[in-house]
Amino acid sequence: MPPRIRLRPHALRLRIAAPSSSPLCATYASLATATTPAPSIDPTRAAAPILRYPPTQPPSHKPPEVRKTQLHRTYQSVLKSSPLILLFQHNNVKAVEWMSIRRELATALRKLDAERAKNGHEDLIGDQIKFQVITTNIFASALRVVEFFKPEENTMDRVQHSTDPRTATSAQIPQTSNSPEDEAFKHGLSKRAWEVASNRKLKSELEPLLSGPLAILTFPDVSPQYLKAVLSIVAPSPPNFPAPKRKANPSYFEPEVQSGLQKLMLLGARVEGKVFDTEGTRWVGGIDGGIDGLRAQLVHMLQGVGGALTGALEGASKSLYFTVEGRRMDMEEKAKDDKPAE
Amino acid sequence: MITRFLTDVRVKFNPFSPRAKPARLFLSLIPPNARADGMKVETKMLPRTSTEPATLDVKFKDGKELKLELDKMRIPEVMEEVDRHSRMLARKEELTGN
Numbered sequence: 125m126p127p128r129i130r131l132r133p134h135a136l137r138l139r140i141a142a143p144s145s146s147p148l149c150a151t152y153a154s155l156a157t158a159t160t161p162a163p164s165i166d167p168t169r170a171a172a173p174i175l176r177y178p179p180t181q182p183p184s185h186k187p188p189e190v191r192k193t194q195l196h197r198t199y200q201s202v203l204k205s206s207p208l209i210l211l212f213q214h215n216n217v218k219a220v221e222w223m224s225i226r227r228e229l230a231t232a233l234r235k236l237d238a239e240r241a242k243n244g245h246e247d248l249i250g251d252q253i254k255f256q257v258i259t260t261n262i263f264a265s266a267l268r269v270v271e272f273f274k275p276e277e278n279t280m281d282r283v284q285h286s287t288d289p290r291t292a293t294s295a296q297i298p299q300t301s302n303s304p305e306d307e308a309f310k311h312g313l314s315k316r317a318w319e320v321a322s323n324r325k326l327k328s329e330l331e332p333l334l335s336g337p338l339a340i341l342t343f344p345d346v347s348p349q350y351l352k353a354v355l356s357i358v359a360p361s362p363p364n365f366p367a368p369k370r371k372a373n374p375s376y377f378e379p380e381v382q383s384g385l386q387k388l389m390l391l392g393a394r395v396e397g398k399v400f401d402t403e404g405t406r407w408v409g410g411i412d413g414g415i416d417g418l419r420a421q422l423v424h425m426l427q428g429v430g431g432a433l434t435g436a437l438e439g440a441s442k443s444l445y446f447t448v449e450g451r452r453m454d455m456e457e458k459a460k461d462d463k464p465a466e
Numbered sequence: 467m468i469t470r471f472l473t474d475v476r477v478k479f480n481p482f483s484p485r486a487k488p489a490r491l492f493l494s495l496i497p498p499n500a501r502a503d504g505m506k507v508e509t510k511m512l513p514r515t516s517t518e519p520a521t522l523d524v525k526f527k528d529g530k531e532l533k534l535e536l537d538k539m540r541i542p543e544v545m546e547e548v549d550r551h552s553r554m555l556a557r558k559e560e561l562t563g564n
Binding site: 215217218331332333335336337383386387389390391392402403404 | 481482483484486487490491493494496497498501502507509511513514
């Protein structure tokens with residue numbers, strides 16, 4: 125059967141040939157264009173909301189297939205997930221030297237892990253401590269996003285309730301569109317995150333450190349004990365963080381390790397959002413016994429305070445008691461003296 | 467930068483000052499084998515609160531010493547200053563045929 129509405133190739137050609145007066149308002153580069161949901165069969169119910177992007181890949185402001193964007197995302201996650209980060213400058217460290225430094229670090233951490241396991245500690249983070257070279261400028265940008273972009277509400281906050289009778293689905297789907305400009309997005313690659321981070325008036329404390337070739341050593345937990353082990357390998361300083369002895373650890377004194385360590389400079393640290401210089405980092409590493417040690421110190425201090433406080437509070441009543449008692453004794457004596465006179 | 471005539475490099479800077487950038491970049495310009503080939507490199511990190519200017523002391527093979535205050539310079543200027551004497555030494559070496 126021929127089509128009811130006849131195609132007129134003649135008219136089509138004319139339209140293509142004539143330049144369209146209205147500018148192109150929307151173009152989709154990707155193949156997965158947003159499609160409107162088909163109207164639902166039951167007219168009393170609203171159409172079920174659909175998610176227009178994969179749930180783990182919300183639309184990104186910068187092209188997501190580029191390495192830079194992915195690095196930016198990775199650095200954001202590193203910054204958010206590691207409360208303790210050591211910053212190093214590496215001056216032309218060779219690949220062999222990197223390899224040997226990482227090996228020494230791994231052996232020292234494994235040793236510490238074994239020791240802690242023997243003492244009955246649960247949190248062994250030795251194998252999660254990583255030493256990686258970073259792309260300085262992308263890291264700086266990721267740091268700005270992490271420090272200054274603090275979305276108040278989650279994307280899932282304005283979701284319809286799963287038992288809402290008005291929709292046909294119980295799936296919770298964020299009411300966001302497919303464009304990265306949507307204000308509802310809260311992820312670090314969204315347009316709003318980019319806008320907040322590119323505000324040059326906001327100054328991060330770590331900013332002056334972020335130039336030149338950098339490497340970061342990330343810890344998943346603030347643990348002075350691990351920090352001490354790491355510092356004594358990577359940036360030894362004799363009294364508190366001595367390098368391992370030549371007899372105990374001969375591989376540490378191989379020329380590759382030593383020449384690599386000469387070229388690494390500890391610049392500072394970021395501990396739970398605060399920035400420390402070299403001295404401060406050593407101070408954090410020098411806390412005896414880690415968090416347990418600190419707790420013990422605090423308990424000790426509070427006990428001392430409690431003793432002093434009760435002493436001070438008792439003092440007033442004691443002195444009052446003594447005065448009153450003294451007065452009573454005085455009066456009694458007087459009364460005794462008065463009696464024989466009668 | 468010509469680094470083969472340097473025997474001794476001493477750098478002092480406060481990494482938290484934005485003016486420490488040339489000092490740090492100068493260190494990153496030293497080739498990977500320089501320390502093994504006998505160049506002495508000493509870095510001194512100042513504490514965060516210090517306002518001392520970043521300084522660079524360089525000694526050349528012929529014994530000349532060069533002291534630079536890095537806080538008002540940029541890295542091309544630093545390289546130029548150091549290279550000026552190095553080029554002279556290079557020419558001298560070329561003429562004597564060693």
